Every structure is written in C-alpha cells, then in structure tokens.
Amino acid sequence: MTHRQPTTSEDEMANTHNSWDQECDVLVVGSGGGALTGAYGAAARGLDTLVIEKTAYFGGTTAYAGAGLWLPGNPAQERGGLTDSADLGRAYFRAVVGDATPHELQDAYIDNAGETVAFLEDNPHVRFEYRPFPDYFAAPGRFDAGRAVFPVDLPAPVAAHPLLDAIRLPAWAERLGLPIPDGPLTDGRALIGRLLLALESTGRGRTLLNTALTRLLTEAGRVVGAEAGHTGRTLRIRARRGVLLAAGGFEANAELRREWQGLPGADWTMGAPGGNTGQALLAAVEAGAATALLDEAWWCPSLRFPDGSAAFTLGLHGGIFVDGSGRRFANESLPYDRMGRRLLAAKAGTTPDNPVWWIFDGRFGDQLPGITVVPADRTAFTEAGLWHTADTLGGLAERIGVDSAALRSTVQAFNGYAADGVDADFHRGEDPYDLFFAQGGGANPCLVPIEQGPYHAVQIVLGDLGTKGGVRIDARARVLREDGTPIPGLYAAGNTSASVSGPTYPGPGAPIGSAMVFGHLAALDLAGQG
Template sequence: MRVWNGDLGSEHDMLVVGAGAIGLTAALVAADAGARVAVLEKAPYLGGTSAVSGGMFWIPMNTRMSALGLTDDRDDALRYLRAVTDGRTADDVLAALVDRGPEMLDFLERRAGLRMAPMDNFPDYHPEWDGAHPGGRSLDPELYDIRQLGELAESLRPDARLPFTMREYEEWRIFTRFPTDMLEQRAADGLVARGRALVAPLVAACADAGVTLVTDCGAERLVVSDDAIAGVLTADGRRIDAQAVVIACGGFEWSPEMVDNFLSGPVHGSCSPPHNTGDGIRMAAKAGVRLGSMREAWWGPMVLVPGDETDGAQTGTLLRFERTGPHTVIVNRNGQRFVNEAHNYNDMTKAFHLFDPGAYDFANLPAYLIFDEQHLREYGFLSHRAGQPTPSWIRTAPTIAELAALLEIDPAGLGATLDRFNANARNGVDPDFNRGASAYDQYWGDQHAPHPALGPVETAPFYAVEVVSGVIGTKGGIVTDGDGRALDAFGDPVPGLYAAGNTTAHPMGPGYPGAGATLGPGSTMAYAAGLAAVAQLGLRPVST
C-alpha cells in the first residue's frame, strides 16, 4: 500500500473504490463539499483505464458547442439515447445523463481546471439515426503539463504513446503523417494528452481538496451494519468505516470466470490494465445489490502484438484506421467477409460472435485482416512501416493463394471475396455491407483518397494479421438510479452505496452513441452519486 496524499485512517466520511476519472470525479464532488474522502486503488498507479484511454467525454447539450456555433436539443439527445440503448435504460437515468452531463463538465472545469474542446466534425457513431448529431457532443482534453503535479506525477499510470490530442488525430489521421519529432519533444517537456490529460488535473484537484489517495490497496468486501453500507474491508484485512461508499473500480474483463459465465462472446484481448477483475461487482452482489447488463461489453477488434504489455500482462491493440482505411478487408476461416469493417468498433465486433450450430463454434473466428503493399506503403500498419523487416505477428506472401495457405483459410473463398470486393471498391461502393456509405465510415477513412473507406486489395505482396474479439472493458454490474444510488433486488436504494462507470449496468446498455460514451456518462453518474452522497452526509455542495 502506498499513500500518495493525505492520511488513511480507520474512518472517513466517504470511500471511493477505484481511482480512474470516474472515481476521482465522485471524490472531488464530495471533498468540495467538505467531506473527508479517501480513494482506494488496487493497481500501483492512479488513473485506471481512463489514463490509457482516448480521454474523451460524450456529453449532449454541452455548453462548449455554442462556441463553435453548434446547437443541440434535449429531445433529440433522448430519442437517440433510447435508440442506442435499445430501450433497456431507465428514463430517469437517461434524463440524468442529458441534464447533468453539462453540469458535470462545468464543475470539473471550475474545480479542477479541466479543459475540454468539442470535436466539431466528429459525428455520433450512428449519424443517420434520429436524434444523432454530426459533431460537438464528443469532447477532447487539452494538453496538460504533468509537471504541475510535482511528486504526484509519479502516481499517474504511464502511457508510452506519444502525446497527441484527438483533434490532432482528426487532422493528421494517418500515423505515417504524424509530426513525430514534435510529439517526442512534447513528451520530453512533460506534456500529456488524451487519458492522462483527463486524469492528471483530477488527481491534482483531489489532492488540493484534501482527498486521501492510496494505491496498491484493493477493497474486497463491503461492511454492512443495520442494512446500510458502513465501510469496506481491504485485501490486507484493514477495515475502514464510512457513511458512504462509491464503487467505481471498473468491470470484469480480466476475470476469466466472469467472462465465461456472463459475456455474449469470447474475450481474447483487452486494452485495459489487468486489474479489472470484477471486485466491485462481487462486493455489491454479496451485499444484496441488483445486477444488470452482465452480458454487455465495450467490444473492439484487436491485434495481440508481442511485447505490448501493461503491468506484466499482454494487452490488445484496438484496430481503427487499420480496418477503416482503403485496401483492407476482414475475413473468416472461409475467406469470406462478414461485416462492414469501418463500422464503429463496438457493434462490428459483435459480428465475430455469430454461432454456427452445425460446427458448434463461432462462424467468424478466427478472423483475419488482409491488406496489401499499397496500404502498407501509404499508411503503415500500427508500428510497422514499409521497408522494415516484417514482424512475426504479421504474415506475408507474394500471392493471395499463398497467403490463404499460410493462414489455413479457404483459398478459393478468399480469392472470390477479393475479386468481388475489389471490383466494387474501385467504384467506391460495397453492396454487401455498405462500407463507406455512412458519414462515420467516411470520417475514419483517408480523406485524401478517392474513396476514404474503400480501395482494392490488389498490390503484392499481401499481408494478414489475426483479429481477435477484444474488449475495452465490460459494462454490466450494479444497477443504479439517476442519482447513482445502488439498487437492491426490489429496486430500492441500498443506504450508503453508490456506483458509476463500468462497475455498473452502464447507462449505455448494449450500445455506443459516440466517442467518449464510456467516460462521459460514467463521470456524469459519478457526479450525480457524489451529490447524492453529499446530501446523505448532511453537507451542501460548494462549486456545483
């Protein structure tokens, strides 16, 4: 156990389990009202999955949109959310997201100095749906000078990636076009971006507010007294009493048992730190809390690159432009396409889970992304560049038939698939899966190409990587109301218990409305939970 700020006593007004952006938001709300708050983090760093994420918030009706001349509508946002969540999220929760999201954002700017810029051209993930918005609901953190944290900078989870903002990603788009020298100088100057730029000011604000920040200190059980939550028991046997407990310690993607028991498809990779093992969900279940959406996850197609590890565990790399740009296809063992490769990563990965009852196996696993020399030459592929020795995790062959043989997939099927795909791609159409037809597909493609999301796979040599069914995190767990209060099996609040983020039955249900929909709604519910806890403690919020 390491205490980075404050003193960990045997009693606090409020305990927060989990030190990602969501847990830190709840802690800051309560501390700002005068509560004695401690944050307990199981991992050796503060920041959780948030610190290695894109760091974006999806917030409808946010006030930053007006600065760009953009408008939003509450009814539009609610209609869109009802569609994305497939009617599975309670209306009071959806209303809380739309109404309190802008409040949360303004609070974090005032209290933590968090600066978020709207992505004016970044469309919602289903831009053609009723109530969707063409841009502005997704917000990107401004660069942050981590040297402001002083010694606390060492507490923040590291991220080896270069510090570019998502707005810069939007401008440059292709990694071979990034100004690497400038970005390396930024890193040397202590500037951080994306997830770390979100978490760092929250850590600083919590420390300034007197929040006790502790790492290597996991919580294992809730203390229950007179049917109310009264504290936690830590992994090392310590009891810490509190009138309010907020659980915000992530999902269960790193628990093989829970993954096998609950999720709708396999998990062969995750880009989250390996500490999300369902601790908070199990703690809550033992205390009689209702669980929901346990089959849901933030799915994503991933590649397992040898040596890409977090805290000693192999992590997955999410495929973005590598599958949405020209000159690529994804096929199954029969050499057949089965999905629009450029669709949003959450929903397109669900196609990997199609079950074949005859073979009693997943029809689309294993899957392979096929690309050609033109794609590699123009864009590179993740860290690999044309002209470099081909790494072991990329297979290559001079012909499509030979590549199929290496992959042990049907060569005739792959050949026929590429003949049809290439003929249509030259004309910028995909009659099979409509790739490139959506504004979302176009956004994530190459804006300088004749067809941003389409191009034939025809220039030898040819390359392939196995694409696995991965998750950013799970999103099933504790059911809460619009105030972030945990509910029991009968729908009544459990006194003293709150939850937010991937530990909960996430408000987004099975869907993904836009970039930042993990952190934005999660932080909004943490803000609501913090306010509810403050009211329970008999305190009054100050900066809200």
C-alpha cells in the first residue's frame, strides 16, 4: 500500500487557522486505557483536553479485557503484600524481550510503571488491587504467582451518567446482543469508568463520541491539530500543545492485515467493532512517522463462531489441540500469545481450510473445558459444522476429516502421559501458568485423559487481542521519523505505537499496562514536565 505524503503547498493550504471548529491544548484520539490515562494526566496538569472516540462507546478493546496491568513496583502490589520493584521487573522484562526493542524504551516503561499507578491513585476515583495471575515465561525476575494489578470494581451509577452509560459492553454481551449486565462495572469496564470519572473531576476534560480522525494537520513540520468526521461533517480541531494517538491498532482492517501480516482477513480479532482500522496509524505515517512490528499482534487461540467471527479462548483444563494430521503440536496450556505463535509456526488454524480441533471427551457434558470470553451455544455450533460429536474416536476423526489412526494414536499417547503424570512430548503441566487453570486430579492435574465417550471436536483458529505494530516512539512517547527525530506535537501509546515488548507478551496486562505508562509519559511531556 502506498501512503501519499502531502506536498508543502497542500500542507500550507490545509492549515490556514481562521477556520477551527474546536480548540484545545491536547487532543487525544481514542478512549482505551492508554488514551484515558494520557487524557487525565494532561487535564490534571491544567491542560484543556479533548478526547475523540470513533465509535459510540468509550473503552475500545480495553473495555473487553480482564484489565490485568503489568506494572512492576506499584503501590497496589505493596498493599496486597507483594514485594516487587522496577529492578525485578526490568530483569524479567529484559530476559524475555532482550534486544528486540530499544532498552531506553523498555526502561521508560519499567521505571515509570509504579509512578503511573501512584499518580492515578491520587485521584479518589481510581483504585487498583493485586490479584494472582502468573507471568508468562520462566525467566529471571519472574513471579510465579504473578505481579498484575487490576481495577477495583466500580459500583454502578445510581442515576443516569452520560460518561459511564456510554462505556462499551463486555464482549460477551455485545457479541450476543444481550443487555447491559446488572451490578458493578468490572474488569476493563471498571478501568474505563474510573478513568472517565477521574477525567471528569478535573473540569478540563471534554469528550466527543462518533468522531473519527481522518488526518493530522501540520505546520512547518509540527502537528498542530487534526481533521475528524463527526455527524456527517468535518471538524477541524486545533491542538495547541499536541496530539496523542491511542486509537488501537489495525486489527479490523482486512486490507492492511493481508498486506502487512499475510493473513486472509480481519474476522478473527477480539478488537472492538467499529474501530481499530488503523486510521490513526495511517495519519501518522502521512505526517512522516516511522513504523515497526507491523507483522505482529497479541495472538491467541480463538473459538470460531458460526457468524465467521472468533472469540479469545484460554485456560484449558481439559482436552488437546490437534492439527489437520490429527496430531498435537504444542502444550495446550501455554499462555495464549505463546500458543498463538505455535499455531503460526505450525501453519495451523490460520485460514478457514486448515483448522485446529479441540478434542475432549464426554466428562465435560455440553461445556467447553476452558474459558471462552463469549459463550458457545452447542446447537448452533453443531449446525454450523464447528462442533462435532461421535461415540468413538474413529467416528470423530471421520467427521472432522483427519486420519483415524493418527487421532487414536495421539489420544492413546496423551492418555498414557496422563497416567504417568508427565507429558513427554510438550511438558504440559510443568509450569506455574499451566497449573493456574488446572482442575484435574492425579499426578498431573493438567493432563485429563480422553477416554469417556461421546467424544467432541470444536474448531479453533488463530485470533488476536489486537495488532501490536505501529509508529515508533521514544521514551517520552513522542512519535519518531525514519531518521529517529521526533515529530513535534505528535505522541502515541498503546497499539497505535510499536509495542515496547516487541514480538513477545511477557505477562498479564503488558498491552494495557504499557499503553497507560506511555499515555502518562506523553501527558508529562505535553505539560512540559517530561
């Protein structure tokens, strides 16, 4: 894809400043965790801040998330009795990420993680708590029980509240067309709600929904504002201090995914619908931004749905994954991004005609032996050919089109490993993360034998939680040109930027946690405190 650069004359003509529709100190594009952290940070420091959100809902994909935040050495960990530090986090992060991203960028993330939490918790609307969830790699500095903190549940408003009422629904409710659940806001919705309340409390934060960025406006090489579509017209928005792009990745853009990632389309992402088309990234490229990691995503195995979409699946406590040959190819209990990368490496589950099958037995009844963020209706899945059942393994193999002898041999070997307690092929159950979700008994609770008919096979494909390639940024979240110099007035965080973790996913909450830290750093720089 060719991205046309505007000529100098076009640039000058587009930016005569007698026709601004809106003015602010800081324009924030997006409304996920990174965007709202940056918006609150700017507004709390006295800057007039405008948040624009492309869709009708606040929160982006953050609203779907469990909202664990990987932020080493923060006050919420200390309150929870966990002793962590930036140095411990750095040792682990460096061991996992290595030289895949600049060390100064990694240090900016790690060294400012605790400060970000402390700054946010200075506002009475924001509160976090520690909950166990293991780090994803066996490396120095790892916490086997995890170091992630989560937003405390937010009580539902007792009356209509224009901000809280516009938070995106949980993924399961939105995908299935169900009403807003009763009770408090939890997980990612609690994080978005708390950040929106904090922003509102400053008296300097404004929001516009249904407002889609179309281009950045520059003057003499500096970003001075943006154009955005809103209710059928174009708004020209002046940003006196600068623009923070935190609008997610390009996971919903099928053309870009084919071009940059070699995937057939964009149907299997968990990105929130209506956004995440890469427009912020493309606008930054047109303004001269350099990019990196465009072939990367936060991968995950996903359950394929009858409508062609897919839903994030994790925490297996039963069954095995087999490819088209009827054989296992990985430890099914791996952390989800690592399992997604095994799917990529095996070239399995990446297109509709090379599915992976989740094989399990009748002991689980009509329930899937794992966690899917959107529940599956067995009848609908069976009718769509995505859930097959047979009284024998041979009959199941025939239904899913794999070699019967290979599938029987695979299951026989796995059952032997379950009896012995040792997975000789892929070492399932030997890592704290594997055991975190285990529910079985015996010598190895991760290895539940497949021996009670009827037998089931459910289709699994390669999904993602969003792309992680985007514009290059520095340690102050400033967007960089190809020559490494910053573009004045332009900042980025979250999946609009190239991830600080490179091609790895170190632990629960690294995507949102790093987005929040770089949103925080952008606000500091915009306020002249960086």
